[in-house]
Amino acid sequence: xxxxxxxxxxxxxxxxxxxxxxxxxxxxxxxxxxxxxxxxxxxxxxxxxxxxxxxxxxxxxxxxxxxxxxxxxxxxxxxxxxxxxxxxxxxxxxxxxxxxxxxxxxxxxxxxxxxxxxxxxxxxxxxxxxxxxxxxxxxxxxxxxxxxxxxxxxxxxxxxxxxxxxxxxxxxxxxxxxxxxxxxxxxxxxxxxxxxxxxxxxxxxxxxxxxxxxxxxxxxxxxxxxxxxxxxxxxxxxxxxxxxxxxxxxxxxxxxxxxxxxxxxxxxxxxxxxxxxxxxxxxxxxxxxxxxxxxxxxxxxxxxxxxxxxxxxxxxxxxxxxxxxxxxxxxxxxxxxxxxxxxxxxxxxxxxxxxxxxxxxxxxxxxxxxxxxxxxxxxxxxxxxxxxxxxxxxxxxxxxxxxxxxxxxxxxxxxxxxxxxxxxxxxxxxxxxxxxxxxxxxxxxxxxxxxxxxxxxxxxxxxxxxxxxxxxxxxxxxxxxxxxxxxxxxxxxxxxxx
Numbered sequence: 465x466x467x468x469x470x471x472x473x474x475x476x477x478x479x480x481x482x483x484x485x486x487x488x489x490x491x492x493x494x495x496x497x498x499x500x501x502x503x504x505x506x507x508x509x510x511x512x513x514x515x516x517x518x519x520x521x522x523x524x525x526x527x528x529x530x531x532x533x534x535x536x537x538x539x540x541x542x543x544x545x546x547x548x549x550x551x552x553x554x555x556x557x558x559x560x561x562x563x564x565x566x567x568x569x570x571x572x573x574x575x576x577x578x579x580x581x582x583x584x585x586x587x588x589x590x591x592x593x594x595x596x597x598x599x600x601x602x603x604x605x606x607x608x609x610x611x612x613x614x615x616x617x618x619x620x621x622x623x624x625x626x627x628x629x630x631x632x633x634x635x636x637x638x639x640x641x642x643x644x645x646x647x648x649x650x651x652x653x654x655x656x657x658x659x660x661x662x663x664x665x666x667x668x669x670x671x672x673x674x675x676x677x678x679x680x681x682x683x684x685x686x687x688x689x690x691x692x693x694x695x696x697x698x699x700x701x702x703x704x705x706x707x708x709x710x711x712x713x714x715x716x717x718x719x720x721x722x723x724x725x726x727x728x729x730x731x732x733x734x735x736x737x738x739x740x741x742x743x744x745x746x747x748x749x750x751x752x753x754x755x756x757x758x759x760x761x762x763x764x765x766x767x768x769x770x771x772x773x774x775x776x777x778x779x780x781x782x783x784x785x786x787x788x789x790x791x792x793x794x795x796x797x798x799x800x801x802x803x804x805x806x807x808x809x810x811x812x813x814x815x816x817x818x819x820x821x822x823x824x825x826x827x828x829x830x831x832x833x834x835x836x837x838x839x840x841x842x843x844x845x846x847x848x849x850x851x852x853x854x855x856x857x858x859x860x861x862x863x864x865x866x867x868x869x870x871x872x873x874x875x876x877x878x879x880x881x882x883x884x885x886x887x888x889x890x891x892x893x894x895x896x897x898x899x900x901x902x903x904x905x906x907x908x909x910x911x912x913x914x915x916x917x918x919x920x921x922x923x924x925x926x927x928x929x930x931x932x933x934x935x936x937x938x939x940x941x942x943x944x945x946x947x948x949x950x951x952x953x954x955x956x957x958x959x960x961x962x
Contacts, residue, residue: 488925492530509562534695541703541909543710549603571602592750601653641688645704703908714904727874731768746856766815766853802837
């Protein structure tokens with residue numbers, strides 16, 4: 465009987481289930497979207513029960529579609545949207561509040577207050593994270609602060625906190641298992657990435673009872689079995705990682721200096737820094753890449769809030785294209801950007817600026833400016849923001865990376881990938897399997913259960929689709945000079961000489 469690995473990819477907008485075979489090939493995919501709730505400006509919520517229901521639906525659908533029985537699933541791996549925060553009642557299993565999503569900014573004032581109290585340094589030194597509403601800790605505090613009865617219940621151990629991985633595992637095991645892995649824990653503002661423990665000082669600062677928290681496990685180990693009532697046959701849950709860390713492993717970025725970048729709505733660039741956490745001097749995040757057999761691999765991460773969303777904006781707001789796939793052909797109608805610089809700060813600027821108030825700009829427009837120039841400048845903007853992050857990472861890690869591995873929807877744009885190679889002056893590599901996030905979760909689960917016998921055997925599965933070799937020219941250098949001048953001016957800093 466042929467065996468398979470099932471990967472759960474619990475994203476921000478949909479619940480997906482993907483089945484992989486021993487060669488890492490996709491046998492089937494099922495996907496169900498769930499509702500995005502926006503109760504107030506800058507608030508984003510999900511219904512935890514809807515996340516669970518759509519995920520269960522996706523799992524059953526992919527098994528049915530592929531005609532694969534649950535007893536043929538050797539193990540299940542889970543990857544998830546990170547930082548999104550759920551608190552539920554341990555007895556009823558029902559959430560006490562909607563999930564507060566990673567994009568939600570309601571706790572920005574809590575973060576500002578803590579900074580004024582001089583509390584930022586302990587968080588950064590222990591967690592590798594900046595004190596920002598992005599992360600889970602202040603979201604937990606906000607929920608408990610809404611109702612004294614909730615806080616009292618939390619202190620008595622009646623409530624449970626979890627990111628989406630914990631919530632799904634709780635439901636899959638019918639409340640028998642309450643865990644998270646080190647990668648998700650490292651995004652909460654509560655987990656000391658050096659000691660690998662929940663940190664009492666940080667919990668005290670945010671007034672969060674320890675009784676709420678899940679047990680922390682590695683990314684690749686068997687943590688429990690799904691309840692037999694769900695799929696007729698219990699399935700071992702044996703891999704857990706936040707989505708960007710799962711993609712890092714799915715891309716086989718397993719050596720210090722290996723870098724992957726995911727081109728989605730935003731960009732998430734992660735560099736493996738090996739067994740030593742590198743504390744950034746350049747406003748990158750220090751995080752845990754993964755943990756296997758007790759050994760932790762650390763990583764540096766930089767976030768670009770707006771990447772593929774630039775193309776959506778040109779389509780939906782400006783009507784320059786009718787489909788996102790048309791951007792490449794439009795950009796190819798011109799030889800260069802015609803002196804245009806597109807600063808894609810449509811939702812502030814992420815690393816290394818961390819300016820939530822920045823707004824976007826299209827600079828250098830003349831009578832001769834064409835749609836193609838703006839389209840090309842938009843693609844360059846994505847690649848330029850990634851270039852900025854990679855440069856800062858290299859400074860932090862004191863290393864020069866050899867190549868950039870890419871995934872995500874926009875990585876299928878060949879022109880963007882060539883622009884990226886030219887701007888970085890290094891090779892850009894796109895794999896055959898672009899489902900690298902789910903594949904990483906599958907790899908973790910398969911390793912833990914002997915489906916694959918070693919990381920080396922996984923490296924043999926990973927295969928290249930296309931390599932983009934750098935071919936920079938005078939236009940490339942001019943684009944970089946204009947970008948450096950204009951983005952610095954936008955940030956009201958001293959303008960450097962050209």
